[in-house]
Amino acid sequence: MLYLVGLGLGDAKDITVKGLEVVRRCHRVYLEAYTSVLTVGKEALEEFYGKELLLADRETVEQEADSILKDADVCDVAFLVVGDPFGATTHCDLVLRAVQLGIPYQVIHNASIMNAVGCCGLQLYNFGETVSVVFWTDTWKPESFFDKITKNRQNGMHTLCLLDIKVKEQSLENLMRGRKIYEPPRYMSVNQAAEQLLDIIQNRRLQGEEPGTIIIAMLLFAASQFSFSDESLNSTAFLFILAACWSAAEDGFGRV
Amino acid sequence: MLYLVGLGLGDAKDITVKGLEVVRRCHRVYLEAYTSVLTVGKEALEEFYGKELLLADRETVEQEADSILKDADVCDVAFLVVGDPFGATTHCDLVLRAVQLGIPYQVIHNASIMNAVGCCGLQLYNFGETVSVVFWTDTWKPESFFDKITKNRQNGMHTLCLLDIKVKEQSLENLMRGRKIYEPPRYMSVNQAAEQLLDIIQNRRLQGEEPGTIIIAMLLFAASQFSFSDESLNSTAFLFILAACWSAAEDGFGRV
CATH class of the missing domain: 3.40.1010.10 (Tetrapyrrole methylase, N-terminal domain)
Incomplete structure (x- = not known):
């Protein structure tokens, strides 16, 4: 079995x-x-x-x-x-x-974080599609997670954002050369995720779009930053990103 | 504490x-x-x-x-x-x-069933808003859960349908008279949920709408019908409702 x-x-x-x-x-x-x-x-x-x-x-x-x-x-x-x-x-x-x-x-x-996210006070019933916020590279900066968050928001839904985690990954060069050398593990911080989201908002504005107000509840799910026995930690992370996004909204979506 | x-x-x-x-x-x-x-x-x-x-x-x-x-x-x-x-x-x-x-x-x-539903093989990432399929009464037949399923489908998302459960509920008459007499517990069956959904589809067609094809994965979450140590039971329920809805689609949304 x-x-x-x-x-x-x-x-x-x-x-x-x-x-x-x-x-x-x-x-x-x-x-x-x-x-x-x-x-x-x-x-x-x-x-x-x-x-x-x-x-x-x-x-x-x-x-x-x-x-x-x-x-x-x-x-x-x-x-x-x-x-x-x-x-x-x-x-x-x-x-x-x-x-x-x-x-x-x-x-x-x-x-799973897919249901335990309810501890932040938002109703599970009201979550739309879950998105992954992936690590950007110099040449790869996908914005699809932002569009999904926007779509959820338009439908009146919250979005659970999962932050990227890179464990035992090879660099592009090592991958191409077939060398089994692995990069040190990386866990995306709330700050990094917020930076990427604000970058996208800025890009959209430069293109003449007005992305609208988005409030994002983000929970950390990475070893060093997440302790489930201390729910207050979640709240801190949650409030941080909430604050960041509100400021961005009030500030005309500029950098905060 | x-x-x-x-x-x-x-x-x-x-x-x-x-x-x-x-x-x-x-x-x-x-x-x-x-x-x-x-x-x-x-x-x-x-x-x-x-x-x-x-x-x-x-x-x-x-x-x-x-x-x-x-x-x-x-x-x-x-x-x-x-x-x-x-x-x-x-x-x-x-x-x-x-x-x-x-x-x-x-x-x-x-x-929670909100994450364990992944056992049916559908990716949790691709679930939209969760809906509750409520027991209809003679005078109260809400159709909002159908509209939410349709909206999810339009967005390419699955829908988790939670089936109603009535435990220690009073009848309207006993409630109005303040009598603490409770009805026997009821758990909605997949059949009942499917009947209600097909009724709505039929209503919409009579109103000239063409609701489109909807495939619904429904898991039982009621005492007598759900055993979590036997995943095959879930599959049976899942396949049943899947079959019912496909037939409905092929049959021009008629009763199956």
């Missing part, structure tokens, strides 16, 4: 009782380590679970899925994911592969 | 380890029992938690919140909610009351 187990959003004890029982009886336990990270490290999880964890980076999950699924038809294998297992596309892929191989699977759900 | 603890969507063991520790050390533990219910009853939860639970119905939560919050500034009180604590409006109210009374609070998040 393949078990996909959500770990929730905080620390080792945010796993469900059911999830913990599964982890403790599994033959192999993988920890997905690239779409999201917890505030506690692998070692803290291993100590609490009483089980050795195998780190599964993007390469392992996307290119070596068969090694994860090996013998899962005759023994139990767990695949741990921060948040809920179906927040990211690649884990659907893993399930589809298991199904194709005739391996049964079970999902142990947990909190 | 007031703790709002999410119970997840399945059975007693879907509580998080952190949540279980909180429940076991709290002075009073309330179980919210009207916005949603688990597949297991109060007794099964009490046995697993090793703790007596106080049932909190709509009346208690909305009109007697102060009794829940009593002494929460000097002792620990837990308020248990199926799914995640911030899925329903009233629990924000409880937090606001606590804050006004100077009572600190902490949220222990868990899976």
Whole structure:
């Protein structure tokens, strides 16, 4: 059996009782380590679970899925994911592969930022499409997330903005040369996201558009900046970005 | 301290380890029992938690919140909610009351149908506004949920439809006469929801509109019809409604 187990959003004890029982009886336990990270490290999880964890980076999950699924038809294998297992596309892929191989699977759900965002006080019912605010590069500055936020706003909906995370990524040069040298991990800060959004607003104004007032509630979901046991931290981040965007509006969308 | 603890969507063991520790050390533990219910009853939860639970119905939560919050500034009180604590409006109210009374609070998040719906294979990123399909009465047949589904569809978004649940509700007559007599609990079935949607489509056609093709993925979230440890059940419900809606489309939106 393949078990996909959500770990929730905080620390080792945010796993469900059911999830913990599964982890403790599994033959192999993988920890997905690239779409999201917890505030506690692998070692803290291993100590609490009483089980050795195998780190599964993007390469392992996307290119070596068969090694994860090996013998899962005759023994139990767990695949741990921060948040809920179906927040990211690649884990659907893993399930589809298991199904194709005739391996049964079970999902142990947990909190995801997609529902826990309700803690900021905005009603979940009123959220439109979730967007990812991606790291801009010198040559790649997509603005599509801004258009989606605007569309949600026009429909009277809030937008949950997920901030980019780059773990074990190769530089373009190393990728092209096939060198397995990885960049240090990066987690987008609220400041960086706000900067990019304000840049887009400025671009639009230069093009003669008037983007209208947008209020953005942004929660940090990055290891060093997010603690789920301290809800006030979320509020701080939320208020910061709220303030930034209001100022931008009042200031004629200029830089704040 | 007031703790709002999410119970997840399945059975007693879907509580998080952190949540279980909180429940076991709290002075009073309330179980919210009207916005949603688990597949297991109060007794099964009490046995697993090793703790007596106080049932909190709509009346208690909305009109007697102060009794829940009593002494929460000097002792620990837990308020248990199926799914995640911030899925329903009233629990924000409880937090606001606590804050006004100077009572600190902490949220222990868990899976909600708002994120667990990802198990049906549709990407969470691509969900638009969530709608509630409410029970129609002889004199009240709102169609707004249909318009929201249509709007989501026009924007290329899926819609999560929450099916109505009526627990400890008074009939209009008993409500007007102030008689505390409650109707038996009702949980909307996928069939009932589909019937209402098809009725609306038929109404619109009679009015000369052509509503267009809508595909609706609907998951059951009612005690007797939803088992989270058996994901195939979800698929069945999903496929049923999918089939119903496709047939409706092919059949010129007639009754199927």
